[in-house]
Amino acid sequence: MRDQTVLVSGASIAGPALAYWLHRYGFTVTVVERAPALRPGGQAVDFKGRTHLTVLERMGVLDDVRARRTGTTDLVFVDDDGRELGVMNGEFTGGDLEILRGDLAEVIYDRTADEVEYLFGDTVTALRDTAEGVHVEFENAAPRTFDLVLGADGIHSRVRSLAFGPEADFVTHLGHYYCVAGASRWSDAATPRERASGYAHNTPGRLAIDGGAKAQQMYMFASPELDYPRNDAAAQRAIIERTFAGMGWHTPRMLADLAEFDDIFLDSISQVRMNGQYTRGRVALVGDAAYGNTLAGFGTGLAIVGAYVLAGELATAEGDHVAAFAAYDRIMRRYAKIAGNSNTGRFLAPKTALGIRARNWFLGSRLFGLMLKYGDNAANDIDLVDYPSLLAARA
Numbered sequence: 001m002r003d004q005t006v007l008v009s010g011a012s013i014a015g016p017a018l019a020y021w022l023h024r025y026g027f028t029v030t031v032v033e034r035a036p037a038l039r040p041g042g043q044a045v046d047f048k049g050r051t052h053l054t055v056l057e058r059m060g061v062l063d064d065v066r067a068r069r070t071g072t073t074d075l076v077f078v079d080d081d082g083r084e085l086g087v088m089n090g091e092f093t094g095g096d097l098e099i100l101r102g103d104l105a106e107v108i109y110d111r112t113a114d115e116v117e118y119l120f121g122d123t124v125t126a127l128r129d130t131a132e133g134v135h136v137e138f139e140n141a142a143p144r145t146f147d148l149v150l151g152a153d154g155i156h157s158r159v160r161s162l163a164f165g166p167e168a169d170f171v172t173h174l175g176h177y178y179c180v181a182g183a184s185r186w187s188d189a190a191t192p193r194e195r196a197s198g199y200a201h202n203t204p205g206r207l208a209i210d211g212g213a214k215a216q217q218m219y220m221f222a223s224p225e226l227d228y229p230r231n232d233a234a235a236q237r238a239i240i241e242r243t244f245a246g247m248g249w250h251t252p253r254m255l256a257d258l259a260e261f262d263d264i265f266l267d268s269i270s271q272v273r274m275n276g277q278y279t280r281g282r283v284a285l286v287g288d289a290a291y292g293n294t295l296a297g298f299g300t301g302l303a304i305v306g307a308y309v310l311a312g313e314l315a316t317a318e319g320d321h322v323a324a325f326a327a328y329d330r331i332m333r334r335y336a337k338i339a340g341n342s343n344t345g346r347f348l349a350p351k352t353a354l355g356i357r358a359r360n361w362f363l364g365s366r367l368f369g370l371m372l373k374y375g376d377n378a379a380n381d382i383d384l385v386d387y388p389s390l391l392a393a394r395a
Contacts, residue, residue, distance in 0.1 A: 003028055004319060007136055007146040009124050010153035011038065013045075013101070014287030014303035016108040018150055019116045020059060021311030025391065030117040030146070032138065034153075037120055038109055040102040041263070043180050043218075044070050045300040046095030049379040052301040053096065055308045058388055061107050068103045075198040075209070077360055080248040082199075086360030095297075104300070124149075127162045129281040148321055149283045150310070152303070155270055156230075157289035163280055172271050176345025177226065178295060179219040179240050179266040181258055182211070200348075201249040202356045207349040210250045217254050217261075219244060220349040225268065236266035269294040269345040276333030279325035286310055291336035295344040301379060302339060306332055312387030331382070338378040 004027050008015045011033035019029045047053060047065075056062040075088040099107075109118075119141055126137035133145040151159025161167055200209045205222035221243050228235050237258055244251055258264075271293045278290040287303035310328045317324035350356045362368055 004147040005133075005145075006030070006148045006150060007032065007124075007134070007144075008150045008152055009033075009157075009159045010151065010287075010289070011035070011109065011118065011120070012105055012152070012154065012287075013108070013300055014152035014289075014307050016105060016112055017059070017304055017307035018152055018286060018311055019112045020108060021308060021387075022314070023112060023115050024388075025311060025315035027314070029112075030119065030144075031112075032119040032122050032124060032141075034123040035120065038102065038105050040106075042101030044098050045101050045104060046098040046297075047301050047304070048095040048298070048375065051380045051382055051384055052304060054384060055304050056097075058308070058386075059108070059111070061111065064107045065097060065099055065104065068099055068107065070098045070100060073198055075200055077200045077202065077363075078249070080201070082249070086363040088363055101300075124158055124162065127159070127283065129163065129283060134282045147282065148314075151283065151285045151289045152287050152307070154288045155267075155272055155292040155294065157285065159283065160285055160289050163283040164274075164285075170272055170274055172273060173225050174269045174271055174294075174343050174345055175224075176220055176222050176269040176343075176349055177239075177266060178269055178345070179236065179264065180216070181218070181237075181240075181261045181264045182216040199250075201247075201251065202349065203247055204353055204356065205349060205351045206244060206247060208244060208247065208249070208251050208254060210254055217258065220269075220345055222345065222349060222351050228266070230267065233262055233264045236264050237261075239266060240264075267294070269343070271340065273340075276329060276336075278329055278332060282321060284310060284325055284328065291332065291339045293339040293342065296339055296342045297344075297375065298338050298379060302336060305335065305382065305384075308387070309385075312385060312391075315391055316387065335382045338375075338381070 006022055006027050006029050008018050008029060008031045011031050015031050019031050022029045053062060056065055074090050076084055077086040079085055122138050122140045124136055125139050127149060128135040133147050134149045135145045137143045149159060151157045153159055155171060156167060198209055200207060207220040209218040211217060219240055228239060241255055244255060272291055274290055278285045286306045288299055291302055292299060309331050313324040313327045347359060350359055
């Protein structure tokens with residue numbers, strides 16, 4: 001196989017994971033990331049079951065991830081006076097292994113930074129797919145041609161829009177928004193790093209989660225699609241203040257603290273629907289760009305597994321991207337179904353008082369335990385090829 005050049009768009013989780021595997025298999029990799037540097041902190045993400053942990057182990061990062069794991073906690077739903085109404089246990093919210101998104105990105109990035117070219121503070125602006133390669137234009141860097149382009153740039157993927165079509169054709173708004181504020185405010189005092197206890201309060205169509213005074217906050221609310229600038233913290237803060245005005249419990253204090261946070265992230269709860277076709281020509285999508293479902297609980301695991309599968313298939317196909325992409329589509333089409341079975345907004349922020357009571361009852365029922373078991377089984381529902389051993393045997 002001749003040396004192939006690959007552009008990966010996105011340096012959150014799937015992008016550095018792709019870069020790790022592709023470099024290991026002999027590809028020349030460039031990663032482009034809109035942000036000026038790795039994003040620190042962020043919400044906690046988790047891994048569930050032997051499949052996710054096996055991929056981390058084969059990457060050689062499992063021990064590093066465990067060393068930086070958070071302490072999982074229950075999420076306690078309370079009334080206006082703080083009385084407990086229901087509990088979502090830490091096994092559900094934190095899986096087998098939980099880590100801050102920024103910490104995970106840093107662990108994987110550190111394994112690739114010396115061998116992979118990273119272009120921070122830049123983004124793809126145009127793609128032209130030809131028989132010889134993909135001609136790429138950037139916002140800042142000079143145009144270049146790559147053998148392959150891989151979009152690992154999230155639900156609002158620029159690569160997907162350029163190569164497949166407008167976002168509206170593939171992304172479905174599920175009727176809710178969520179906001180994370182103060183994501184960088186975690187305690188560094190304990191090892192493993194500990195999350196503040198989560199307490200949550202609902203009114204119909206609204207959820208507020210309080211991590212403690214001047215600590216991380218999370219909000220969720222029912223809403224039709226909103227028009228706002230995603231890079232404008234003041235505009236996002238105003239939406240939260242307006243939406244949660246008049247809500248009881250700790251919410252007035254939370255909104256007062258919100259004015260001090262400059263790390264605010266507000267986005268829709270949405271699902272990407274690609275109909276199992278994650279590749280086109282010399283372009284492929286991985287992670288949330290391909291099979292994202294906001295806060296559904298499997299996104300990070302899917303990103304890690306998807307990167308592992310795509311890189312492995314490209315390596316075993318010895319340069320035949322058509323065969324590799326077909327195999328990747330087939331494998332992930334089946335496995336990624338796990339991302340399509342939940343609507344987190346509807347579950348956590350029901351639109352009616354009856355829905356809130358039903359959710360609280362469900363959390364204490366046997367049905368919730370069965371849902372946990374289903375999730376564990378689904379996370380392992382893949383025949384995971386040992387690509388590193390297979391390729392080593394060929395060498």
